[in-house]
Amino acid sequence: MTTDPTRITLRRPDDWHVHLRDGDMLAAVAPYTARQFARAIVMPNLDPPVTNVAAALAYRDRILAALPAGADFTPLMTCYLTDEAEPRVLADGFECGAFAAAKLYPAHATTNSAYGVTAIRNIHPALEEMERIGMPLLIHGEVTDPEVDIFDREKAFIDRIFSGLVRDFPGLKTVFEHITTAEAADFVTASGPNLAATITPHHLAINRNAMFAGGIRPHAYCLPVAKREAHRLAVRRAATSGSPQFFLGTDSAPHAVARKEAACGCAGIFSAPFAIESYARTFEEEGALDRLEAFASENGPHFYGLPLNEGSITLERAEVEVPESLSAGGSSLVPFHAGETLGWRLVGGAAEI
Ligand code: DOR
Ligand code: ZN
Numbered sequence: 001m002t003t004d005p006t007r008i009t010l011r012r013p014d015d016w017h018v019h020l021r022d023g024d025m026l027a028a029v030a031p032y033t034a035r036q037f038a039r040a041i042v043m044p045n046l047d048p049p050v051t052n053v054a055a056a057l058a059y060r061d062r063i064l065a066a067l068p069a070g071a072d073f074t075p076l077m078t079c080y081l082t083d084e085a086e087p088r089v090l091a092d093g094f095e096c097g098a099f100a101a102a103k104l105y106p107a108h109a110t111t112n113s114a115y116g117v118t119a120i121r122n123i124h125p126a127l128e129e130m131e132r133i134g135m136p137l138l139i140h141g142e143v144t145d146p147e148v149d150i151f152d153r154e155k156a157f158i159d160r161i162f163s164g165l166v167r168d169f170p171g172l173k174t175v176f177e178h179i180t181t182a183e184a185a186d187f188v189t190a191s192g193p194n195l196a197a198t199i200t201p202h203h204l205a206i207n208r209n210a211m212f213a214g215g216i217r218p219h220a221y222c223l224p225v226a227k228r229e230a231h232r233l234a235v236r237r238a239a240t241s242g243s244p245q246f247f248l249g250t251d252s253a254p255h256a257v258a259r260k261e262a263a264c265g266c267a268g269i270f271s272a273p274f275a276i277e278s279y280a281r282t283f284e285e286e287g288a289l290d291r292l293e294a295f296a297s298e299n300g301p302h303f304y305g306l307p308l309n310e311g312s313i314t315l316e317r318a319e320v321e322v323p324e325s326l327s328a329g330g331s332s333l334v335p336f337h338a339g340e341t342l343g344w345r346l347v348g349g350a351a352e353i
Helices: 023-036 053-066 087-095 120-133 150-168 182-191 201-205 208-212 229-239 275-285 289-304
Strands: 007-011 015-018 039-042 074-080 101-104 137-139 174-176 195-199 246-248 312-321 326-328 331-333 341-346
Touching: 007 289, 015 023, 015 246, 023 053, 023 326, 023 331, 039 053, 053 074, 053 087, 074 087, 087 120, 101 120, 120 150, 150 174, 150 182, 174 182, 182 195, 182 229, 195 229, 195 289, 201 229, 201 275, 229 275, 246 289, 275 289, 275 312, 275 341
Parallel strands: 015 039, 039 074, 074 101, 101 137, 137 174, 174 195, 195 246
Antiparallel strands: 007 312, 312 341, 326 331
């Protein structure tokens, strides 16, 4: 990696958590991810969800077909865990390369999670098999108990479920996805090298006030919901600490504008278009640009046991105006940072098309 006041060149990064959707939306959003990232862990929360090898391979083909000609991008597919998850299906899918990991959504925690897991003991046989074969488990770590305050759902998940899981499956490679709290950052650090966490650009950049700045701001609403400032600062410290347990995962989650700006708006921030620029801004603000490459391009592959990418990307210092909206298959999407000016531009990246 090289940095000077005007240019940063780093090994090509990967996105370890992205929602690419399907159909017209997939065609609209996949190019933004492929332009920056060499690989991405693709979330399986389609409707119906991706729960078997055939569905994962078919979805992978649709993603590849949606890429611009000449794109150099590898989707890494995941299996959506249900109460009926079969150890054999997971093992076969992992061993043939169809699944890079399996995703645990607590039932009703978020978008298309109705088929998710209703009690962790229901998937113990699956987890035993995954631990045995080295297949990573990716967790949306929030309880769904409506009695628990929405801002406490991540912490409650650690206390009620995650601590026991780490104790019962010490050899299971687990990713605590999109962490948002100091408690999660501390829990990951304390649990040792089989537990890692992804961190989104938006949880590094905004706190919960962003959802209520002068009125209700649906484009700042995602799950887990942004927390108070002290948590944002703790998550920034984790991301920029240099610890190999933290790595890049955008959780880019596009929803058409009409589904965001609604009486009951969908959760999700479309962070893909300017993701690497956003991370660069955070790392620069923290005086940690020299640690961006480890976070974006090294820690993830090391955790997953995959090779580092060979290519590189370059960011140059330039004022980049983030559009208020982007068109997407007959609808439009509001990108993260809409209307703001960012200080780094990906050479050959979204801002140049
Ligand atoms: O904000 C979110 N959106 N959080 C999730 O966990 C799911 C995602 C989506 O798929 O829309
Ligand atoms: Zn997600």
